[in-house]
Amino acid sequence: MSEPTELSDPPGTSRRRKPAAKPKGRVTMTDIARAAGCSQATVSFVLNNSPGIRLSQQTRDRVIEAARALGYSPPVFSALRPPVTPFEGLDGIIGFAVDQLATSPEAVVAIEGARQASWNAGNVLLVAQTMGDAVMEPRAISALTRRGISALIYMTIFTREIAAPDFLYSLDIPVILLNCYTADYAFPAVVPSEIAGGQSATRHLIAHGHRRIATITGEPWMQAAQDRLKGYRRALATADIPFDPELVVEGDWSASAGYAATVKLLGLEERPTAIFCQNDRTAIGCYEALKEAGLHIPQDISVVGYDDEEIARHLFPPLTTSILPHLAMGQWAIEQLETPPTPGRGRYPITKLECPLVERESVGNVPAQLR
């Protein structure tokens, strides 16, 4: 085989072949054999781990090393990637890449939504973490794609615009962005509608007669914080309540910042009758400061949070807060896959999903004496 029909010298032929060459792109077992100094058959045995074949560990190692060095990889059969459409009883595999799994519960919630939505289709969700790391991310995603996935959902923990890594563009499967979006609208994308969320939280307070509504923000460079504040202002404007900068205190999403901010608000000449904490942790600190000040929630003052973290329902009184729609976002992402099989690369609008308010017991009407 190696000597092209030149069968004049049987053994020790390896000396020839110097002439560069291997112009054909693919790496074959014969190449590996040459590199490892053994026969193609041996390579086949090693790579397949053929049972009943006895080979020295050395040879095995050499073959494997050579195979790796040459980048040998089995064929993929891209057409066999199962579809993601429901009806078929096939087990598709959907990749879910997220920068971090551990820092906040939202990623898991979105995964849960995606899982639920793909459940009846029998699709398996495979999750990889990119850690937002330039080295790990391609690896993680190629671990997903290498053996064929039907679609990729790409999520970030913080809502933001991203510069999608190049390889996302060259995948030949549908890609859905979750909680992030690209400037070029190249992929379907879904994010929470934080502006509307901030607005309806505030409106809820207004509906209870509050006019003097404070808000404690998150870290101001984060889009979520900006949008929630924007919603707050819109709600005030809609109700013809003048915006009072004194009532906006900058926090950083933490309970201690919530505490400090609340203390500050209570020190105001005319204190607010309601506080919109832009996340639940902030509300924890806020609660504590209010209780210390001897105020009762919601009789004396109302509080709303945001995010509907687990803890919100364990607070006393249970906190009215806005649900981050990550469950729905996960479902939405899967649904996108079901409808059109991705026609070319279009421009997709960014979908925003509502953050519904869960009413619990931390909001009441304005106390009579303050009305």
Added chain:
Amino acid sequence: MSEPTELSDPPGTSRRRKPAAKPKGRVTMTDIARAAGCSQATVSFVLNNSPGIRLSQQTRDRVIEAARALGYSPPVFSALRPPVTPFEGLDGIIGFAVDQLATSPEAVVAIEGARQASWNAGNVLLVAQTMGDAVMEPRAISALTRRGISALIYMTIFTREIAAPDFLYSLDIPVILLNCYTADYAFPAVVPSEIAGGQSATRHLIAHGHRRIATITGEPWMQAAQDRLKGYRRALATADIPFDPELVVEGDWSASAGYAATVKLLGLEERPTAIFCQNDRTAIGCYEALKEAGLHIPQDISVVGYDDEEIARHLFPPLTTSILPHLAMGQWAIEQLETPPTPGRGRYPITKLECPLVERESVGNVPAQLR
């Protein structure tokens, strides 16, 4: 192939071949071609999505359908699976199967531990959910194994003995059990040392002078609840404090059960000076009941929790609790992979990892008047 060296009739041979047969296990493109009513070449074109080849969509569909129906799949060169040992600069893939991701944070924590441990080795972790479902589980795991994982970590949410699914035994990669174990000790397994955890939580209270220590259990059928209680009893016994059944109240891990149980304990003739809540949620309810009763923590009464949930540090006062070692368990699982390359199938002892106590501010010395 099937016609043994009978080369007398070149074309149109397909008419023969009827004789049932396809005894060879493997499915070939020729099989697919026959099923789809086309040539092997066409199958190759379709499956490889060869560029520049024009084929009707119908034919493509038929081929793909046939390929699926026959279960065609590309070879996996098992020997090429990258090792899990650090040094090598190769990106291995480690599979992590867990029954559920969303129900509790522990799964994510264990994953995080595994990720950290495999980080410097450049290994990618791929997570799949089995949902404890007999149909989904094999699919999920085969989705992992099919892409050539180097090892599998199999985790359950609740600590328990499992009957490992058969296919776990026939995998040719290392399998590590996390938070579960099999009766036959066939795999390395790691679980939290709940007995020791319950013991040291109780001992901590004893060390602060408490003698009358109550405990609120979890759901009694769960192993964790049994073990934590066992640890409580051991600590008492060690300190020569008689066990008083009155001081053990059955809960169900929930805050409301914690509340009710605490109310009951406070109604006791001689009330406890400390309460060991067997999880943090129970402690939330406990806190509330104590506060309502006008008791201050830790001046009047001490409380410890278990699990170190996020919320524990936001309680007022921050709750002393035991850390579930899931992070360490995840790391441990990865470390097991690094040491011996799994010699045969041995019998592995179950490893138990400590649940260290985090001291915060909910434990104080016994109030003078009660001492």
Added chain:
DNA sequence: GGCGTCGACTAATATATATTAGCAAGCATA
């Protein structure tokens, strides 16, 4: 020192897959 026989491997070959060349049907010109 002749004789098994066992470990480690390869030559040759059987099978599977990829690719090239080109056929045939349809249909739009001309």
Added chain:
DNA sequence: TATGCTTGCTAATATATATTAGTCGACGCC
């Protein structure tokens, strides 16, 4: 009605991989 071009496919064949049937040398053993 011939001409040419496209679409859709296959026969034949080139390449790649899997498997069978050994070869070869190093023991071990009367």
